[in-house]
Amino acid sequence: MNDLALKRTNSENTDFRELVTLLDKDLAVRDGDEHTFYAQFNKVDAIKEVVVAYQNEIPVACGAIKPFSASVAEVKRMFVHPDFRKQGIAAKILSELESWAAELGFSECVLETGKKQPEAIHLYQKVGYQITPNYGQYIGVENSVCMAKVLSSLDN
Numbered sequence: 001m002n003d004l005a006l007k008r009t010n011s012e013n014t015d016f017r018e019l020v021t022l023l024d025k026d027l028a029v030r031d032g033d034e035h036t037f038y039a040q041f042n043k044v045d046a047i048k049e050v051v052v053a054y055q056n057e058i059p060v061a062c063g064a065i066k067p068f069s070a071s072v073a074e075v076k077r078m079f080v081h082p083d084f085r086k087q088g089i090a091a092k093i094l095s096e097l098e099s100w101a102a103e104l105g106f107s108e109c110v111l112e113t114g115k116k117q118p119e120a121i122h123l124y125q126k127v128g129y130q131i132t133p134n135y136g137q138y139i140g141v142e143n144s145v146c147m148a149k150v151l152s153s154l155d156n
Contacts, residue, residue, distance in 0.1 A: 004089065005054045006096050011047035015059035016077075019052070023062075023079035027114075047076065049104070051096045053089050060084040063093040065101050068110055073101040075111035078120065090123055102151045110148045112138050121145055 009016065053061040061080040068074040075097060080090050101109055111129070113120045125131075129147040138144040 003056045004092065005057075006092065007052050007054065008096070008100065009050050009052055011050055011064070013050060013052060015052050015054075016050050016062050016064075019059060019062040019079050019081070020077055022081065023077060026079070049073075049097070049100055050077075051093050051100070053080075053093055055084060055089075061089045061093055063090075063097050065097050065106075065109065067106075071106060072108045072110055073097075073104070073106040075109050078111075085119075091127055094123075094127055098149070098151055106151060108148055108150050110135060110146065112144050112146050114143050115145055116143065121147075124149075 007013075011017070047064045047066050049066065050064045051062065052059055061084060063078040064076045065073040066076055075094070078090060078093065080093075098109055109129075110132070111124065112134075113124065115121075124147050127149075129149045132146050132148045133139075134141060134144050134146045138146055
């Protein structure tokens with residue numbers, strides 16, 4: 001992979017917003033009628049911790065974290081442009097987000113993905129996330145898959 005750079009920024013970043021627009025279009029197709037339900041939980045205004053991946057200075061992927069509780073960060077808005085998938089970029093973004101969460105004092109990350117995103121579930125399990133009971137607004141939502149990972153292992 002040539003010249004991948006990760007940039008820590010926030011939700012005001014134009015490249016992040018453009019990638020999120022592509023993500024939302026992808027999710028609208030995957031989730032169909034359920035998209036409106038999920039969209040209400042995926043607003044990007046005022047997210048302070050965003051990572052954008054650039055390959056040869058082109059924005060190709062993103063992810064974000066936001067506080068879920070005093071000790072838990074929630075991973076949000078993970079997306080890799082289709083032309084750049086299967087290169088390990090998502091795992092690098094996730095690792096950067098987890099490091100950032102640990103630096104901010106969070107001891108765990110949680111996330112929600114969908115049953116219609118098997119590649120995302122596979123990635124998260126590969127990097128140590130465990131499926132958990134659905135939390136918060138996702139309780140009782142059939143298509144939601146919630147996952148968690150303890151960050152204490154990053155303290156070596």
